[in-house]
Amino acid sequence: MHKLDESLLSPLPPFSRLSPAEIREILDEATPGRYPEGTAVFGEGLPAERFFLLLDGFIRVVRTTREGDQVIALHIPPGQLFGIAPALGRDTYPATAVAASESIALGWPIRLWFEFAKYDGFSTETYRTVGARLGEIHARVTELATQAVEQRVASALLRMANQSGRKTEAGIEIVFPITRSDIADMTGTTVHTVSRLLSAWERAGIVASARRRVVVTAPHRLVVLSGAAK
Amino acid sequence: MHKLDESLLSPLPPFSRLSPAEIREILDEATPGRYPEGTAVFGEGLPAERFFLLLDGFIRVVRTTREGDQVIALHIPPGQLFGIAPALGRDTYPATAVAASESIALGWPIRLWFEFAKYDGFSTETYRTVGARLGEIHARVTELATQAVEQRVASALLRMANQSGRKTEAGIEIVFPITRSDIADMTGTTVHTVSRLLSAWERAGIVASARRRVVVTAPHRLVVLSGAAK
DNA sequence: TCCGGTCGTTGCGCAAGTGCAATGATCGTG
DNA sequence: CACGATCATTGCACTTGCGCAACGACCGGA
Numbered sequence: 001m002h003k004l005d006e007s008l009l010s011p012l013p014p015f016s017r018l019s020p021a022e023i024r025e026i027l028d029e030a031t032p033g034r035y036p037e038g039t040a041v042f043g044e045g046l047p048a049e050r051f052f053l054l055l056d057g058f059i060r061v062v063r064t065t066r067e068g069d070q071v072i073a074l075h076i077p078p079g080q081l082f083g084i085a086p087a088l089g090r091d092t093y094p095a096t097a098v099a100a101s102e103s104i105a106l107g108w109p110i111r112l113w114f115e116f117a118k119y120d121g122f123s124t125e126t127y128r129t130v131g132a133r134l135g136e137i138h139a140r141v142t143e144l145a146t147q148a149v150e151q152r153v154a155s156a157l158l159r160m161a162n163q164s165g166r167k168t169e170a171g172i173e174i175v176f177p178i179t180r181s182d183i184a185d186m187t188g189t190t191v192h193t194v195s196r197l198l199s200a201w202e203r204a205g206i207v208a209s210a211r212r213r214v215v216v217t218a219p220h221r222l223v224v225l226s227g228a229a230k
Numbered sequence: 231m232h233k234l235d236e237s238l239l240s241p242l243p244p245f246s247r248l249s250p251a252e253i254r255e256i257l258d259e260a261t262p263g264r265y266p267e268g269t270a271v272f273g274e275g276l277p278a279e280r281f282f283l284l285l286d287g288f289i290r291v292v293r294t295t296r297e298g299d300q301v302i303a304l305h306i307p308p309g310q311l312f313g314i315a316p317a318l319g320r321d322t323y324p325a326t327a328v329a330a331s332e333s334i335a336l337g338w339p340i341r342l343w344f345e346f347a348k349y350d351g352f353s354t355e356t357y358r359t360v361g362a363r364l365g366e367i368h369a370r371v372t373e374l375a376t377q378a379v380e381q382r383v384a385s386a387l388l389r390m391a392n393q394s395g396r397k398t399e400a401g402i403e404i405v406f407p408i409t410r411s412d413i414a415d416m417t418g419t420t421v422h423t424v425s426r427l428l429s430a431w432e433r434a435g436i437v438a439s440a441r442r443r444v445v446v447t448a449p450h451r452l453v454v455l456s457g458a459a460k
Numbered sequence: 461t462c463c464g465g466t467c468g469t470t471g472c473g474c475a476a477g478t479g480c481a482a483t484g485a486t487c488g489t490g
Numbered sequence: 491c492a493c494g495a496t497c498a499t500t501g502c503a504c505t506t507g508c509g510c511a512a513c514g515a516c517c518g519g520a
Contacts, residue, residue, distance in 0.1 A: 063368065067457070069376040073368060088361025089354060094368065124319060130360065131318025137367050138293065138303060138324065144374035145418030146299040149477065179497060188375030193477060195499055211486060211497060227297070379507065409467065423507060425469055441467060441516060 004030065004106075008055065012079050013128075017121035026116070030106040035099040037177070041083065044096045048085035050107040054078050057103025058164060058176040062096045062185075072186040074136055075100060075176070077164050080129060086113045087130050101176040144188055147227060152187040153197050154226035157207070161216045170208060171217035179212055234260065234336075238285065242309050243358075247351035256346070260336040265329040267407070271313065274326045278315035280337045284308050287333025288394060288406040292326045292415075302416040304366055305330060305406070307394050310359060316343045317360055331406040374418055377457060382417040383427050384456035387437070391446045400438060401447035409442055 004027045009015040015023055032055075035041055041052060044063060059076040073095060076082050082105075085093055108116075117123045143152055157174075165172035180194045187194070198214075201207045206222055208215045216222060234257045239245040245253055262285075265271055271282060274293060289306040303325060306312050312335075315323055338346075347353045373382055387404075395402035410424045417424070428444075431437045436452055438445045446452060 063372050065372055065376055067376070071372045071375045073371065085361075087357060088364060089358025090361050094361075094365055127317060128319025130364075131315075131320050131324075134318060134360070134364050134367070135320075135324055137364070137371060140371050141303060141367060141374065142293050142295055142301045144371065145301045145415075146295055146297070180499095181497080185375075190478060191498080192479080192500085195497095196477095199499070209498095410469095411467080420508060421468080422470085422509080425467095426507095429469070439468095 014081060014122050014125040018119055022119060029112055030108055033105050033107055035103045037099055037102050039099050041097040042093050045092050048091055048093050049110055051081065051083045051110060051113055052105045052107045053081050055104045055106060058100040059103060060098045060100040062098055070185050072182060074133060075164060081126055084126060086110060087126055149189050149193055150197060150225060151227040153183060153194060154222050156183060156186045157216060158222055158226055161219065171215045172219060173215045177212040178214060244311060244352050244355040248349055252349060259342055260338055263335050263337055265333045267329055267332050269329050271327040272323050275322050278321055278323050279340055281311065281313045281340060281343055282335045282337045283311050285334045285336060288330040289333060290328045290330040292328055300415050302412060304363060305394060311356055314356060316340060317356055379419050379423055380427060380455060381457040383413060383424060384452050386413060386416045387446060388452055388456055401445045402449060403445045407442040408444060
């Protein structure tokens with residue numbers, strides 16, 4: 001069992017103001033975990049015993065309704081904390097976290113949260129994260145309440161392309177596997193409608209898509225479709 | 231100018247663990263404000279210079295889209311803090327706060343937030359508030375994404391009745407004025423559809439409504455309609 | 461008391477998007 | 491390499507709920 005390197009944490013906002021010694025301490029308390037695609041890191045409603053930092057991969061935050069419909073709230077990119085129930089004054093997880101692609105994360109027992117909170121910059125930065133997520137969800141409500149399906153799907157693709165896209169010569173590729181069904185769960189539609197839209201956009205040269213892969217080839221045109229035009 | 235009474239704050243969660251002397255200090259820093267129905271306490275995107283505690287009335291948190299559609303995110307009842315941008319690591323307000331009915335609130339300059347954060351229980355409790363609001367908005371996303379209009383309107387009425395209803399012999403009355411248009415803004419529909427639903431429910435004896443007033447007379451039947459059935 | 465503004469209701473036609481169903485493509489596994 | 495599972499596509503019929511339009515009720519102010 002080899003030691004984790006300090007450079008893993010030092011550039012990340014929650015830890016950036018900490019001394020190497022402090023980072024060392026924090027790392028020594030961490031338990032790394034590997035989560036194959038599709039596995040849950042934790043489940044909605046379960047007691048929040050650990051919180052996590054995503055090192056690699058992507059985490060999908062999902063809520064499931066009583067009827068079994070699932071809604072994808074957001075995707076978390078590497079470098080961010082997640083499962084931070086204590087920052088919300090909760091002792092259970094508010095949603096389920098699933099690995100969207102194979103993921104590596106560090107985990108700490110929840111009691112350490114309150115220790116870390118004493119480090120300079122740690123709480124400030126994590127609350128900023130919470131604020132950003134709240135803002136994002138808020139934007140989703142607005143979107144769902146006011147925009148048509150086509151615009152919502154366009155927005156969802158753009159959001160993913162911006163937050164977790166990789167530039168290739170063909171355009172911006174969304175780096176984790178995503179099915180039509182996932183997109184439907186993010187936008188409150190059906191697989192069918194998403195499929196039809198993507199087909200149409202593919203014909204129009206706006207996106208290129210393969211099984212579980214989407215590349216946005218003409219972001220500007222998607223922006224127009226999303227209704228953010230002005 | 232008379233002094234505010236300490237009993238105003240002492241029973242409220244963020245302050246409940248403070249000594250009378252500490253509460254006295256906090257009160258001395260506060261500026262009370264009166265907001266007639268319909269006036270804005272602060273606007274979306276403006277620099278967050280103050281944060282507030284609602285003493286009486288109701289605050290409606292609203293977001294307005296570029297196209298001018300407005301979405302009502304939530305209602306804040308008396309006793310809660312609002313405009314707490316710093317708790318989200320922000321320096322501008324994320325939404326507009328409008329008085330849903332005549333309201334009285336205490337305001338403090340934002341720099342005091344960081345002083346208050348030192349008081350025992352203050353931050354814990356406010357983060358709990360943030361967590362609860364996040365949970366509520368999250369639930370709204372789920373609702374908007376999975377439920378039909380009728381169920382969403384039923385849920386919205388129930389939520390308001392639960393959180394800010396007053397029991398009367400006729401049923402549960404929502405205590406602040408609410409128009410069909412407001413309900414439409416909460417559920418992402420149109421005035422028309424809301425009006426039709428309320429008319430139907432009135433005929434069925436589930437609600438009673440007057441201009442800007444709604445009384446839920448048969449909550450259980452509304453619960454069934456909301457799809458929370460099992 | 462009249463008048464303008466806000467709020468609410470209802471009928472009708474239409475379009476967006478769903479539900480259903482059938483088919484096909486692709487992947488991983490034994 | 492064959493099979494089952496997952497993922498994707500597409501046509502068609504149907505329903506929900508929106509847009510439009512017109513009207514009516516109620517409230518507050520001059």
